[in-house]
Amino acid sequence: MNSQTPAPSIAIVGAGIVGLAHAVAALDAGYRVTVIEQDAAAVTSSVRNFGHVGASVQAGELGELARESLPLWLGLAERAGVEARRSGTLAVARSDAEAAVLHEVLAERAPEGARLLSGAAAAAELRLAPGGEAAGAIRAGLMLPADITANPRTAVARIAAWIAGHEQGEVRFRTTVHAVDTGLVETSRGRIEADTVIVATGHLLGRLFPELASTGGVRECALQMARVRAPHAMGLGPAVLTGTSMLRYGRFDGPAADALRDELTAQRPELFEISANVMLTQQADGTLLVGDSHAAHDAAPPFLDERWSRILLDEVATLLGAPRLDVLERWQGLYATSTAGDILRASPAPGVHVVTLTTGVGMTVGLGLGARTIAAL
Template sequence: MKSSQLHVVIVGAGIVGLAHAWAAARAGYRVTVFERSDKARGASVRNFGMCWPIGQPAESFPLALRSRELWDEFTQATGAYARPTGSMHVVAHDDEAAVLEEFVNAAPDAGFQVELMTRSEVEERCPGVRRGVTKAGMFSRTEMNVDPREAMALLPGFLAEKHGVKIHWNTVVTRAGDGKLHTAKGGVHDYDEALVCSGHDFESLFPEIFAASPLKPCKLQMLRTVPQPGGWKLGPMLASGLTLRQYASFLSCPSLAAVKARVARDMPELDAYGIHVMASQDRFGGIVLGDSHEYGGFEIFDKAEIDNLMLRELHKLFDFPDWTIAERWHGIYAKHFGDVEYRVEAAPGVRIAGGTSGSGMTMSFGLAERYFANREAVA
């Protein structure tokens, strides 16, 4: 247990920053968080709310499960919405079905808890799947759905009340180094260690490091339906065969090459915008739909074409009582090509932590806990 006199300051109150605040407080540090806005407004509230271990490669899967355990702890402590319903990959093509079979056959060695399902089994378990189109399905037991807007609203209070974490809202950090953190309000705060967890926005503090990093900003577009009528439930969170192209867990499947080649040949517009489709349900009954991936020089304005393409692919496999779209938005996160996270020492006692590549809701709790558990080894 570290001395409570040691002070960790964290820049950014998104999921990565608050995960590190939780882990640091549990490890015995005094913790202060600085957030430029009045609440989390970035990628942490603009996602599906999926804790999605099934998307992680075998080497990261245990850490994803640990994050899942910590989500359980948090939601039970706060009463936050949580649906531990697992996930279902639903595929409509033979090459996609082959990938699922290969993955399921190899799963026991990697610890994945999955089972292959027939069309009738998928349709029985998943009310939101269109009848008569499924080739096969893969059910995974380990995924949990939270509402990111609610979770990110409750997490700061939980950290303050249970762990004594102090959070400065509406406070822009302008400089960190030499044991002092400076804010735009003129404040100067001493620290023993500073963690910059502000996503791709760390570029404003350390532009040269960002320019030299392997990170690229990624923009995604998403939609949400109105609450479904009569308390209708989605069942497991849903993912189409297009997602096999997105997640590292499937890279070892020999048939994945055929899936990628078919999509590139027959539907190049999906590759152009990095579209793969999924569905989760929020605490009010709305269905969250998406998403897309544009890297680098994207426009700040959303594209109706992307929304229409996502809806086209969603309608092929899924069927909900009410498809009325209530909200459309986009999020931006830092994509790290090649690793589950990005960590670098920006200055003595200042480290950048992030680059979770759209897996922040899945991996942040586990990554932060691991960092402080190994603190002496990385100091």
């Protein structure tokens, strides 16, 4: 591109983390970028999450994208003022079966820098009282130092502000997209023309491309989360995963995880009833983001099940040696899910690219996914 030739243009539908990731990559590649978002700010899955960039626990293509995302997050911390820190992730084992999973990972597929901790050392990372019941329940821990924790309440807003402040960037909030076709986006505020259109609307894909969403098996995954006050001074430590997390992330897959699944199915059926991933991240204000449950729907009902919330909160309280957690906020998260795969990529018209992440790791892989899409144009 030279000064006499206008830079090619890209319109991006959706200002969640995946859409913004494409916008950042496109601006870095020299494109003119317009992001279109129906709401006044991103208010769905990109803010209703842990802020965990858990690259170390992903495998396959998701693992590759996650590792590519790590330096991009740190770059946005510098360029856009995003609150993101190299927190690491601590996987905590509270049974022999869970400890076996950690030993298997370390022996056979350990990410760089991973180290096994004794139960006492893992408890110390959580600032648990030595000799207490909670500390004594921990058998081992696996520290994964590369991972990042971001503040999900502010991250996407700061990225969007950076894009809007870029000389070739624009973000149009409160603008509903009615239709997309080659070279154009029809919106509630008029037509936008662009050389390339990228649709990154997550679980709302069916509003623009219902047949594509249907054939891709795209549904809504609803989850329950909470923000709680840390029950004791914990510093600003790692994200924390538990035994249920070992059954959700590809890094842990193997015979030991299969054995753990059998054990937990028999001993803790309530965790499987709610498809729990009991974990937490530590935020700079001294609060913890804890959760979560999972349930797939064609259209997720907005109601929170208090019993499900209590199961999750009691699990975290037990882990941290607290009689009860002080809950500050509760919410329902939503993201796209599909049994057909983790990423739906399609080109429903020339120059139109649909990119939908159909699993709940947008913060972890989104930046890498956006960079790959733009590089392939």
